[in-house]
Amino acid sequence: MKYLTDINLLDPDKNYTYADYLLWRFKDRIELIRGKIFKMAPAPSSSHQSIVTVLISSFHQFLKNKTCKVFPVPFDVRLPAFLDAEDKDTETIVQPDITIVCDPNKIDERGCKGAPDLIVEV
Numbered sequence: 001m002k003y004l005t006d007i008n009l010l011d012p013d014k015n016y017t018y019a020d021y022l023l024w025r026f027k028d029r030i031e032l033i034r035g036k037i038f039k040m041a042p043a044p045s046s047s048h049q050s051i052v053t054v055l056i057s058s059f060h061q062f063l064k065n066k067t068c069k070v071f072p073v074p075f076d077v078r079l080p081a082f083l084d085a086e087d088k089d090t091e092t093i094v095q096p097d098i099t100i101v102c103d104p105n106k107i108d109e110r111g112c113k114g115a116p117d118l119i120v121e122v
Contacts, residue, residue, distance in 0.1 A: 018078055019087040035091035051122045052097050059100060068102040075099050076111030083114055097122045
């Protein structure tokens with residue numbers, strides 16, 4: 001498996017998929033929206049991280065002993081056009097600051113496949 005480490009080698013006009021995304025090892029954090037690459041901001045500020053920490057803690061406490069799980073960034077949320085879509089067919093992958101998923105069938109080792117129950121962007 002050959003990984004791509006330089007984001008500048010990608011064609012910004014091309015549509016990419018989750019299968020492509022799995023082969024990228026960039027320093028830049030990115031998301032794919034309908035196959036297009038969007039660079040994410042560099043490491044967030046300490047105030048941003050403090051807010052995320054408080055929210056995650058609150059959500060975790062509220063959801064204790066429930067089926068819902070709380071995930072902090074980085075956590076891939078894959079939004080395929082249909083749930084049985086393969087990696088090569090999924091063109092939207094995002095990394096919200098906080099993701100809450102209540103359906104355990106949507107969670108796998110690579111993140112969440114399908115719409116989460118709640119996402120939070122700070």
